[in-house]
Amino acid sequence: MGTVFDPFGARDTFSTPQGELGIYRIRRLQDQGLCDVDSLPYSIRILLEAVLRSCDGFVVSEDDVRRLAAWKPSNPDPSEVPFMPSRVVLQDFTGVPAVVDLAAMRSAMKRLGGDPNKINPLIPVDLVIDHSVQVDAFGHSDSLEKNVELEFQRNRERYEFLRWGQKALDNFRAVPPNVGIVHQVNLEFLAKGVFVREDAKGPVAIPDSLVGTDSHTTMINGLGVVGWGVGGIEAEAVMLGQPIYMLTPEVVGFEITGELPPGVTATDLVLTVTQILRKEGVVGKFVEFFGDGVSKMSLPDRATIANMAPEYGATMGFFPVDDETLNYLRRTGRTEEEVALVETYAKELGIFRTDDAPMPKFTTLVKLDVSTVEPSMAGPKRPQDRVALANMKSEFQRTLTAPIEQRGFALGEDELARTGTVENNGSSATIGHGAVVIAAITSCTNTSNPSVMLSAGLLARNAVAKGLRVPSYVKTSLAPGSRVVTDYLNKAGLMDDLEALGFSLVGYGCTTCIGNSGPLPDPVAAAVTSGNLVASAVLSGNRNFEGRVNPLVKANYLASPPLVVAYAIAGSTDIDLVTEPIGKDGEGNDVFLIDIWPTSEEVLATIDTALTPEMFQSQYNSAFESNPTWNKIAVVEGELYDWDESSTYIQEPPFMVDMGIEPEVLKPITGARVLALLGDSVTTDHISPAGAIAKDSPAGRYLIENGVEPIDFNSYGSRRGNDRVMHRGTFANIRIRNRLAPGTEGGWTRYLPTGEVMSIYDAAEKYKADGTPLVVLAGKEYGTGSSRDWAAKGTFLLGVTAVITSSFERIHRSNLVGMGVLPLEFPTGKSWETLGLTGEETFDIVVADDLKPGGEVPVKATRPDGSTLEFTAKCRIDTPVEMEYYRNGGILQTVLRKLLQG
Template structure:
């Protein structure tokens, strides 16, 4: 039965002048007039969510109760209910975006098989994909570095790029920013974001706030521009692209009051490392953080974006700065048109979304305060971004970390080995290095390369250092990866490119490099010295993450720092130094100290003002989608349908829609099911989803070798996300997962319970799943509490489905993974409150039947589960159906969200 759609049940739609005509507006003030809540006291971030549900309210997907619940948001204790959110757009990066485009291509193929028009399959919500995660720092320290790195990037990623090039041409509402243009978050901040959009509804043009979800955790950088958005998993992003709501728990909002001004010698990086430390200690996981107070008005928008970018590091869903005068100024400075900026100003003021210092006090769940004048120069490390270290304490902290136990985030170096050194022998030159030798110094990452003040500061410091005759030791791998080409333009104009290059900071590419582990290999001589001396070598990078093993396998200590401090530590060549009291190096005139080359605030401001102009942004971004000749020359077969190649080991048509019928079949019972895995508490999506390197002996490794891929060319699971045949073989293959069906083992193994004979052998979960599928036996998973916590990896649900798992029965779920299971047509069931598979006496060797499945199934209903042992004894228990909404029930009835959308468009 079709749902009854109610258009604007609160009569909130009105009009306002955009400056270039009239447009609709769904007035939040109407809800306050109706007595539904004190809207004018709500945090700005909650108001943006409220506008979305008010505008989207149809009585089916978004109900009047959803609007009322959000309008009456209780700061002290927000209701523990899920609310729908319909973002205005989606942003993807290439690693996580490829599977989404593969699914769209598969939907087109299914539509063609059903006799429909495949060109109907497009993102229904605008989506932009920025290719920025595939460049690696193989070449550095020369003018040729960027060309050589890009050449290698295209060679390694040819198949993926051919596919994305096809998608760029084939789909409407979908754009691809080519490689070597910029980092996704900086391109988003400087170009893609518009602040306010004008779309159409049943009554004509309507204005709405810019909002988004992105398939990268640092999507939050856009919060600095007053845009609500955060990172999500691939399936959630696909759902939003296909016009579906994103469901989220009504959030708590932490108010972060900012007062004072930054001292002249302090950078935005120092500020964000302090904020990260404060908020991580306060505990803001899954909460919104909203910044307010007079200090906000004294912060540049780039500084705000730097803080917002780090929300994943301090654990928040968002770090939100509402729209204000600085937002408008930044939009003008980065080349937005006067009409675009006028629309943002008029709409946000009309809608009560414009922040001023004199505005009314808002209601927050909790308030935290920070005086900017108390910030001091800082780094963070050596292993976590929240472990801030004052620059003045760096040497002492480093020496403590060297000796501290590993359990206390130290390196447990014995006193006898503290003075260990090794020699770097390179082309007749040699250098002696010890613990703390800086072998990587990288100006990198979206966090800081979007901020002109710190990038200019790095260039000015380099200029002063060169003038003093300082050089960087030969063992330091230096790199500069600007977040956009505009950065290069203003460094050139300021005359700072040459001094950076003289210190080895040549541009190596425009994309995520060292921060995500794409630092490339150390020079052989340096790596050999580190290994020979068993040294704790250091990296200093202007990134946002420094977890162990992330940056480079030879580098154990990683410090986050501002770009000028990256240059400073490159010059020093070690982290075992107090840069506030010891000389950074020696020039012809004698010892040089950091204070001698540190640029003043006035110098930085003058250089920023003289070197950056809106025309730079207009010029660069006017050709953002075709500003890479190598990309433009990629040959691909044009057409509505992608021609999947059977020989490809990167891109394959997933079988999700292979047998799709025009109408869904009745919901099928689950009977005669065997258990594929019995899992404990807190099994994460990292345990379930394929990730990291591909082992030679694994099912995925064997598959690749059978298809002619040498182990040296395996690449990672992440790079092969577009090939389901690799990914399904890596599902539940984590080396640390424990399956109680195969006691005493660790890793992705199980026992196949088809017969007494097969049950004797421990095999990979993939191999067992294929045996079950060949025998047409359905499988289920038994799990403990908090099943599916962690990053919302799409393949944790996709891989589960492709293994043939029909249902998961868990004590409790992480909400996003539960939703993803439903979106893939896998039934999530929950044990009765307080009970588990263990307390019910289940072993996993039983045969299962789930009673009550059929077309009468209802959201959050109860079904009966029967578990029959080999001796014929039966255990029965009730389980809650964790299909939570009528919309989710439609997905499950259709076999998943992709099936639902194809059938809907087939009929339209």
């Protein structure tokens, strides 16, 4: 059968229901004195198996194995870990540009004289189309049908392109629209726990592991699967056989004890965990959960916590495989053979957690007694800003007058009493600050969790029985994570009650949480605008950054699905739902939240009777063929995609159009101007094009010039396959504040040679015509948020050559390198403000051809009066492999040149 490169003698076999399978035993390293397996965190053990199995003496060396085996809780070896995951998961917003880049690589390969068919995923790739449905229709029984019809009208070109990819590319599958949210489909269907692959000696079992082009890929950590979000450009490299290179992670141990008290939900728990870990500081680290409280926790609750790892800043929020993992696999319709393989393999490898197993050694420890968790919300602008439900009214009122810098709205006392009138079909309603104009049960975080979804249904049932209704100005929506959710809501008899309160089914996908909330009804929009109100949204999502949910909604609160229903009934966030009535019953009596809140016993009993494995089997057995509209899409087959110059959805990106066979030498950046001067916590939502396209924006003008009517603009996300739209929408978020253009909000800057204020895109074009390179200056935590490749791609296309910040978050820094943009950090403890920079300077950055990862880079800033400031920035190209990417102009160019030479 041949041989495998096995310098540590780790490959062995073990008996399974499927026969003898290969296994790479990490305990062989312990036998050789290289590690103590029991002291390693479970997440590190899984990484170690991958490095051991992938060791080929070239891409993964024996030293790589030894270094990771010697992992130490404090000060882990700073070397890089080459991680080869077993699969890749995409969602369509981030997946379309990934497939566009693969198609562009095929075109470039052809131009350079190579074989286009070398450009193919080398490991399994699943794309789930879940980000394209928008809440246009709501509150009616036919809302789903109408929204899906609009979705296909708006996205026909994208879907035709993805169908081409499905036919042309090997190892690529697409789950069609209207099946579910990628992370829930992954949890319930795509994940297997263990895969069987082939090596030179035959079949071998390997842990299920992945990277995904969405930061909430971490939801799968709740199933004991190692995986996290990466940028689309990183995912493409993995598809093409390149490892993910990461610095050896620290692992924070999070001990969970106790049980949730009655009336407290998994959402309340995850908002508490998020607040604790943000304060702890876990950016770039693994968090691994342990303790007897984990054993008492359902797997959907674990997945809820794992999902929000990006919100608490960790690379992963990991729960090892244990008995509950096996029970969940059974409950979701996996076969007994599959479950037996997971159990047998996990125990053979030493990655099966039990309460009496030795406790691993962690970098630091955090503890939470979950019996202390209380009902909570988070907002109004960040997911880590937890607010106890009992304090919501006072906190909302505080934020109205709090300064912008303290995440408030900076209203004057004379502005607090402003109101607007909603005129609707002869009736009218007066609304003020805090009016809930959007109440959405949405997103992967909670809609994967039967306990909170059934709690919402039970609360709706109790509310309807009391005669409560939702005010007409509230836009209500129910967007479950999978079709199984509606199966069990229907079986429990709760859909009718949700619909009676306006929570009709609007789609199976990410809606409000990603900005696909759709427009507010005109009368509501008019009232909010005329009153200049701080209107509220309450959503069961994981993201509530400024400008994300809806352009007219300034205060956005994350909440559990039952609290979403409760606030919809209340109609305002300016209310204390603990002490004040939520409404009145049919006889005019006060009704309080406690009167309609379901008991824990009710919820558990409903779960037991409403959920069956057969529901999951029925929905997923035909997942890839379940949408007849998708199946009817015409497909043009061929190894090369036939680019259509007239398309406003799909265009060949310019990254590799003029690429040469050899990379150019690194050169200094001279005479650079500042395009944007930004503060702390600038997110990828601020940078990346997202949400609605304004008709008077550069992207809107481009579409109109190309014959697209504003009604057909669709969203930025839906047009991610067209660089000409995305380029124009970069840094165009309505809430971004560029200090170079004081007094403005949105994508504005000053063109410094003349002082003229204009759009960032227009200024960048003028600088490009001048031959002037550009830089961005920013504060701490630059790039927080989703794994948005267009935040880096758009930055590059604007002509930005370097971004200098006080600190970066992980994914965006990596993506900048992957696009050939130099990430630099100010000297420790310094910022552009403490250095006295105004953004009006010109910058000379000494990028030498001997630039090293983590090295020092001299920077000279010349002020308008000719005086200069010099400082040394830290190069945040962290690894030699990243340096190779930067020298080649990006990841895609690096991979393409390697494949061309091979």
